[in-house]
Amino acid sequence: MNNLAAEEMPSLGKYDLIAELAKGFVQENASTVMGIGDDAAVIAPSSEYVVSSSKVFMENVHFDLTYVPLQYLGYKVVTVVCSDLLAMNAIPTQLSLNVAISNRFDLKAVQDLLDGVATGCENLHVDITGLDITTSRRDMIISASAIGECEPAQLVKRQGAQDNELLCVSGDFAAAYAGLLLLEREKKVFDANPTAQPDFGGQDYLLRRQLRPEARLDIIEALRRENIVPTSMVNVCDGMAAALMQICHASNKGAILFEERIPMTELTFNTLKSFDIVHTVAALNGGDDYELMFTIKQSDFENIKNVQNVSIVGYIKEKEYGCQLLTSDNHQIEIKAQGFSKIQHNA
Amino acid sequence: MNNLAAEEMPSLGKYDLIAELAKGFVQENASTVMGIGDDAAVIAPSSEYVVSSSKVFMENVHFDLTYVPLQYLGYKVVTVVCSDLLAMNAIPTQLSLNVAISNRFDLKAVQDLLDGVATGCENLHVDITGLDITTSRRDMIISASAIGECEPAQLVKRQGAQDNELLCVSGDFAAAYAGLLLLEREKKVFDANPTAQPDFGGQDYLLRRQLRPEARLDIIEALRRENIVPTSMVNVCDGMAAALMQICHASNKGAILFEERIPMTELTFNTLKSFDIVHTVAALNGGDDYELMFTIKQSDFENIKNVQNVSIVGYIKEKEYGCQLLTSDNHQIEIKAQGFSKIQHNA
Numbered sequence: 001m002n003n004l005a006a007e008e009m010p011s012l013g014k015y016d017l018i019a020e021l022a023k024g025f026v027q028e029n030a031s032t033v034m035g036i037g038d039d040a041a042v043i044a045p046s047s048e049y050v051v052s053s054s055k056v057f058m059e060n061v062h063f064d065l066t067y068v069p070l071q072y073l074g075y076k077v078v079t080v081v082c083s084d085l086l087a088m089n090a091i092p093t094q095l096s097l098n099v100a101i102s103n104r105f106d107l108k109a110v111q112d113l114l115d116g117v118a119t120g121c122e123n124l125h126v127d128i129t130g131l132d133i134t135t136s137r138r139d140m141i142i143s144a145s146a147i148g149e150c151e152p153a154q155l156v157k158r159q160g161a162q163d164n165e166l167l168c169v170s171g172d173f174a175a176a177y178a179g180l181l182l183l184e185r186e187k188k189v190f191d192a193n194p195t196a197q198p199d200f201g202g203q204d205y206l207l208r209r210q211l212r213p214e215a216r217l218d219i220i221e222a223l224r225r226e227n228i229v230p231t232s233m234v235n236v237c238d239g240m241a242a243a244l245m246q247i248c249h250a251s252n253k254g255a256i257l258f259e260e261r262i263p264m265t266e267l268t269f270n271t272l273k274s275f276d277i278v279h280t281v282a283a284l285n286g287g288d289d290y291e292l293m294f295t296i297k298q299s300d301f302e303n304i305k306n307v308q309n310v311s312i313v314g315y316i317k318e319k320e321y322g323c324q325l326l327t328s329d330n331h332q333i334e335i336k337a338q339g340f341s342k343i344q345h346n347a
Numbered sequence: 348m349n350n351l352a353a354e355e356m357p358s359l360g361k362y363d364l365i366a367e368l369a370k371g372f373v374q375e376n377a378s379t380v381m382g383i384g385d386d387a388a389v390i391a392p393s394s395e396y397v398v399s400s401s402k403v404f405m406e407n408v409h410f411d412l413t414y415v416p417l418q419y420l421g422y423k424v425v426t427v428v429c430s431d432l433l434a435m436n437a438i439p440t441q442l443s444l445n446v447a448i449s450n451r452f453d454l455k456a457v458q459d460l461l462d463g464v465a466t467g468c469e470n471l472h473v474d475i476t477g478l479d480i481t482t483s484r485r486d487m488i489i490s491a492s493a494i495g496e497c498e499p500a501q502l503v504k505r506q507g508a509q510d511n512e513l514l515c516v517s518g519d520f521a522a523a524y525a526g527l528l529l530l531e532r533e534k535k536v537f538d539a540n541p542t543a544q545p546d547f548g549g550q551d552y553l554l555r556r557q558l559r560p561e562a563r564l565d566i567i568e569a570l571r572r573e574n575i576v577p578t579s580m581v582n583v584c585d586g587m588a589a590a591l592m593q594i595c596h597a598s599n600k601g602a603i604l605f606e607e608r609i610p611m612t613e614l615t616f617n618t619l620k621s622f623d624i625v626h627t628v629a630a631l632n633g634g635d636d637y638e639l640m641f642t643i644k645q646s647d648f649e650n651i652k653n654v655q656n657v658s659i660v661g662y663i664k665e666k667e668y669g670c671q672l673l674t675s676d677n678h679q680i681e682i683k684a685q686g687f688s689k690i691q692h693n694a
Contacts, residue, residue: 058481
């Protein structure tokens with residue numbers, strides 16, 4: 001039974017297949033009343049607000065299976081869709097998944113993908129409450145919907161940033177973009193010479209950031225421990241520029257971002273340099289970071305120091321100021337978000 | 348601006364496009380705290396339970412744009428995903444949508460699709476709280492997630508049917524399947540002779556059932572007015588046989604279904620006959636009905652008569668009896684659900 005096309009596995013129909021695949025999923029959240037196995041999932045939220053987000057991931061648009069392992073892909077799907085909930089300062093609790101496959105894929109492929117989804121969900125304490133497998137003509141298509149919870153006082157929108165508030169980001173930037181450059185380069189080498197072995201020595205961090213990024217539940221939990229409720233927040237998925245413009249546009253504000261404060265590993269910096277790419281351009285316009293960008297009150301300045309992996313990168317200004325980058329050599333450049341006109345690059 | 352590929356419309360980026368397309372959407376539910384325009388939708392449910400369901404619809408797998416108008420397709424997407432919530436006896440309240448398109452589609456195409464989605468949502472009093480537009484390589488792919496609410500005492504699962512309870516269905520069956528046969532026939536005629544005009548005289552009902560089916564919110568509302576809480580319920584999307592087996596399997600019961608009680612219009616019957624298809628086979632194994640199948644206690648027999656468009660088609664038996672069809676000429680045939688092994692036919 002290596003082929004999921006219905007014609008070729010009469011002994012295992014769609015519903016049995018889904019039941020079989022779902023066997024490994026553990027449900028640990030008290031709010032999960034019913035998971036896979038009925039017409040819809042049932043949730044008993046313990047918070048006043050429920051948040052929901054969904055994304056579609058398409059082969060050869062959002063991912064390339066020539067270099068993306070299916071387990072990593074499954075993990076990344078969870079990261080991407082849950083990051084949107086975390087960016088509302090909500091805690092993800094349930095996830096449902098639809099996978100469309102053609103007869104290019106065997107049962108093992110689906111199991112690998114679901115293994116990655118299950119690991120991603122376990123790490124975030126998210127229950128898988130929906131699973132559907134359907135047919136595609138050729139490409140794999142994955143759709144994921146996540147549900148989370150938060151209390152009204154905890155909800156953080158893109159709107160809400162005020163003058164002089166501190167602009168913060170989690171983690172570091174452009175590593176995922178540098179990882180993508182490496183993978184694309186090795187793909188070209190491989191296409192030219194299929195016996196070539198990839199050369200990724202010492203660059204595991206960049207590959208991991210591209211292939212298997214983490215959702216920043218740790219940051220949300222740390223902010224709560226420090227009693228910090230950001231005044232605005234956004235998921236950085238299309239680069240820092242798009243994220244900053246989303247906050248400024250929604251809040252009707254401007255901002256200044258200090259180039260020298262943008263967190264980036266030396267490995268990322270050197271790799272970008274080897275590709276002749278200006279590192280700040282990559283941080284502003286690269287994608288797939290899944291870090292959080294948020295603003296906090298000046299009065300939270302002391303407490304934010306207790307939150308690991310957060311950098312203050314600028315502050316909020318009046319709207320008329322616009323969004324400005326202050327470069328290391330003291331020039332001011334207006335920030336424009338390439339991500340705003342790129343439909344292609346959004347997963 | 349006829350082309351949505353980002354390269355060809357630099358003046359309108361992805362985020363602006365989504366904001367523009369979302370302008371027509373009205374939000375009427377008190378539970379909708381935030382809709383389109385942030386990282387996730389925010390809902391303040393007024394019931395204890397939240398239900399969620401999502402589906403993916405792929406061109407040339409689940410729909411064929413050679414004969415499916417985009418407005419109807421949008422409407423049908425809403426019907427399909429909300430029907431799953433209604434089958435839990437829940438009231439759909441919010442819907443989010445992801446549409447992937449290639450440069451085969453212009454802005455008008457997306458607007459037509461969304462017009463249909465908006466009309467479907469309006470009819471069900473559902474708010475559109477999420478919209479994403481992304482790129483596909485060629486085919487249109489639509490993913491929809493719906494959220495609804497119900498109180499624990501109202502929740503109806505597939506599990507719960509008991510011996511001697513009445514088996515009920517809403518509406519009539521196989522009309523959508525007959526509509527599909529007509530459309531496929533005319534497609535073949537058109538392929539052979541592109542100047543041919545379709546011949547659908549007097550068969551509007553069948554086409555409507557296939558192209559623009561309705562979700563049975565009316566039935567759920569009527570059941571509530573009559574204080575009837577079904578003991579089990581399922582959305583009939585892959586034919587009556589699959590639906591009955593879902594109830595029986597989950598409830599660990601058998602059932603008897605009377606062939607002569609299966610509701611079907613004369614038009615459906617005659618059309619199926621013209622295609623040499625046995626009408627009961629079409630009702631059992633055809634798809635796209637989106638009617639509800641449910642069981643009620645014998646004590647609800649008098650009240651169910653007050654619910655329009657519901658037929659009693661059989662009753663529940665002990666598990667050992669199996670699922671049996673009693674034919675009009677008094678033969679008993681064991682029901683097997685083709686839908687259980689058909690991955691292809693699930694939207």
